[in-house]
Amino acid sequence: MTTRVLIVDDEPLFRDLLRRTLSSEPDIEVTGIAGEAESALRLISETEPDVILMDIEIPGNMDGIELSLEVKKDRPHIGIVILSAHSDRRYVTSLPLGVSRGWAYLLKQTVPDIAAVVRAIEGSRAGMVVLDPAIVANLRPRQGSSLAKLTPRHQDVLELLAQGYSNAAIAQKLTLSEKSVETYINVIYQALNVSNEPGTHARVKATLLYLGNTQTSQ
Secondary structure (H helix, E strand, O other): OOEEEEEEOOOHHHHHHHHHHHHOOOOEEEEEEEOOHHHHHHHHHHHOOOEEEEEOOOOOOOOHHHHHHHHHHHOOOOEEEEEEOOOOHHHHHOOOOOOOOOEEEEEHHHOOOHHHHHHHHHHHHOOOEEEOHHHHHOEEEOOOOOHHHOOHHHHHHHHHHHOOOOHHHHHHHHOOOHHHHHHHHHHHHHHHOOOOOOOOOHHHHHHHHHHHOEEEOO
């Protein structure tokens, strides 16, 4: 299934890097490129993308966050991948991640990592919340939180889940069986009091709880 992607960024060189990075992916089609809010809105109507790669700072009457919220009002099914130079978790937690589905937060420095970009695109299209690997690497559980009570291995699994890795990819990354990963995730859900019933978007809830119970490393 091909994912249709619109790129919104005011830097021509960065837009070209994104386009070239995604052109090597057979299941991704770049439907358009915009440099500011007004042309982005026009292209969204014309091309109906599945996912928008959205620079957080764009010229026009709306910034990237405001434009994303406007898009989500009329087209909640569109995944939004926020592109930012800011790694502070405050920028991530300022997004309405628990209100509307399908968000990813990616640092611009991560764009050359095609696997991370594709995870963000696929995750946001699927209604997940996906965090940049560098942001996750700089977070630690708050003392006394439910996360702090998890074993280091469970924390490893949760960190990869928050980055948009599938169970199979987590298993490969940590040299585990998929069954073991499923068991770890079920224990994580129990520890965080997350329901794993169909339709409850447990991975989204776990990621939001992960964000809410971590702090930036000192």
